[in-house]
Amino acid sequence: MKRIALLIPIAALVVLLLVGCAGPGMGYYFSPSSPSTPNVTASSPSPLIQPSSPIATPSSQPPSPEPQGINESTQDAITRAVEKVAPAVVFIDTKFQAQQSADPFGFPDFYSPQEPLPQEGQGSGVIVDGANGTILTNYHVIQNALEIRVTLPDGRSFSGSVLGEDTLSDIAVVRIEATGLPQATLADTANLRVGSWAIAIGNPYGYENTVTVGVVSALGRTISSPETGRPLQDLIQTDAAINPGNSGGALINIHGEVIGINTAILSSAQGIGFAVDINTAKSILSDILQYGRAIKPWIGITYSKVNEEMAASLKLPDTAGVIIQEVVANSPASKVGLRQNDVIRAIDGTPITKMENLRQIVQQKQVGDSITLTVLRDGQTLTLSLILAEMPSELP
Numbered sequence: 311m312k313r314i315a316l317l318i319p320i321a322a323l324v325v326l327l328l329v330g331c332a333g334p335g336m337g338y339y340f341s342p343s344s345p346s347t348p349n350v351t352a353s354s355p356s357p358l359i360q361p362s363s364p365i366a367t368p369s370s371q372p373p374s375p376e377p378q379g380i381n382e383s384t385q386d387a388i389t390r391a392v393e394k395v396a397p398a399v400v401f402i403d404t405k406f407q408a409q410q411s412a413d414p415f416g417f418p419d420f421y422s423p424q425e426p427l428p429q430e431g432q433g434s435g436v437i438v439d440g441a442n443g444t445i446l447t448n449y450h451v452i453q454n455a456l457e458i459r460v461t462l463p464d465g466r467s468f469s470g471s472v473l474g475e476d477t478l479s480d481i482a483v484v485r486i487e488a489t490g491l492p493q494a495t496l497a498d499t500a501n502l503r504v505g506s507w508a509i510a511i512g513n514p515y516g517y518e519n520t521v522t523v524g525v526v527s528a529l530g531r532t533i534s535s536p537e538t539g540r541p542l543q544d545l546i547q548t549d550a551a552i553n554p555g556n557s558g559g560a561l562i563n564i565h566g567e568v569i570g571i572n573t574a575i576l577s578s579a580q581g582i583g584f585a586v587d588i589n590t591a592k593s594i595l596s597d598i599l600q601y602g603r604a605i606k607p608w609i610g611i612t613y614s615k616v617n618e619e620m621a622a623s624l625k626l627p628d629t630a631g632v633i634i635q636e637v638v639a640n641s642p643a644s645k646v647g648l649r650q651n652d653v654i655r656a657i658d659g660t661p662i663t664k665m666e667n668l669r670q671i672v673q674q675k676q677v678g679d680s681i682t683l684t685v686l687r688d689g690q691t692l693t694l695s696l697i698l699a700e701m702p703s704e705l706p
Contacts, residue, residue, distance in 0.1 A: 387564050388523060391509055394566030396519050397463055397492035398437040399511045399559055402447060404455040405430055428456060434512035434559030435484060436568060440491035445484040446591055447558030448573050449475045452482050460486050463519055474598035479586055480542055480573050481594045494560060497567035499589045504528060510550040510572055512559025524550030530666060531584060533574060545584040546570045552583030561585040607675045608701035610641020615665050616653060624651060631655040631662045642696040656684035
């Protein structure tokens with residue numbers, strides 16, 4: 311089991327990438343030093359894998375009722391929702407090679423085995439394509455795994471293989487050689503509301519198919535990688551209890567549709583957990599099944615919110631837009647001459663009023679699309695056009 315501290319940065323959050331930061335184990339832990347706030351990829355490869363049956367998506371459903379206490383009707387609805395999804399929530403066991411610590415003086419350690427012994431990790435996953443044995447889980451659940459074992463609620467066990475992963479969203483896709491499996495229905499979270507029911511299903515501490523109930527506490531949350539400080543974005547916050555081993559499990563609504571993949575908890579508090587929004591996970595899943603990797607459009611900058619101090623120092627008219635902190639070499643941004651301290655005020659005419667605006671606009675684009683930036687530099691307004699590139703898997 312590997313425990314990790316995720317830290318929310320004190321300074322303004324710099325948005326670029328998240329590099330996977332948790333080894334296989336029971337889950338992400340983090341302790342913020344300040345409250346988490348909402349924030350904020352080119353060739354045409356041939357398809358590698360195509361599902362032979364469609365991923366289950368919800369039919370038209372009425373909005374989730376807001377929680378108003380647990381009455382008999384609500385209890386029945388929660389029970390039905392759990393019964394619908396629980397058969398598709400699996401237990402994932404991994405074996406991985408632990409990092410061997412180096413002697414501080416550079417001398418060989420004659421008292422420890424030359425090869426570190428494999429360690430074990432546990433987590434959860436959600437079957438999203440029962441005809442092909444396709445499972446969504448967290449990247450940190452299967453990170454560096456030498457062996458993956460998937461156990462279904464009915465007791466059947468299969469060897470798993472990783473089809474692909476996205477370290478930036480902490481999502482991985484695992485496949486087992488099995489057909490005719492139960493599968494979960496994936497919701498559309500575009501209209502998900504704060505205060506609606508949230509039900510977590512997973513395998514905390516090895517207790518299979520544990521269910522906890524709460525609400526959607528907030529949307530669009532951002533937390534940071536413990537190793538790089540890069541952000542994990544667009545998370546659903548919930549007070550449904552998420553414990554070690556829940557990672558990769560399902561967060562569902564009262565209709566029995568998956569709204570998120572459980573990923574992290576706040577170690578210093580109770581009732582603060584996070585899940586990757588299922589709309590994000592669906593996009594990653596589609597890319598991995600089609601191309602073998604996640605494909606994301608990319609500008610090539612790090613940036614932060616413009617605060618009053620920055621505005622005064624740079625003689626800006628107000629705090630609108632985002633300020634560029636760094637331009638990545640050979641990126642689309644560098645090729646059109648974007649510079650440090652440039653302020654991006656709009657994209658394609660849409661004003662940038664909050665940090666997340668830029669990311670949300672770019673995410674809706676495709677690699678190869680052209681976008682027009684309105685930039686404020688030294689009191690002058692510039693209009694620059696750039697072509698979005700595919701985000702590299704590794705950045706400096």
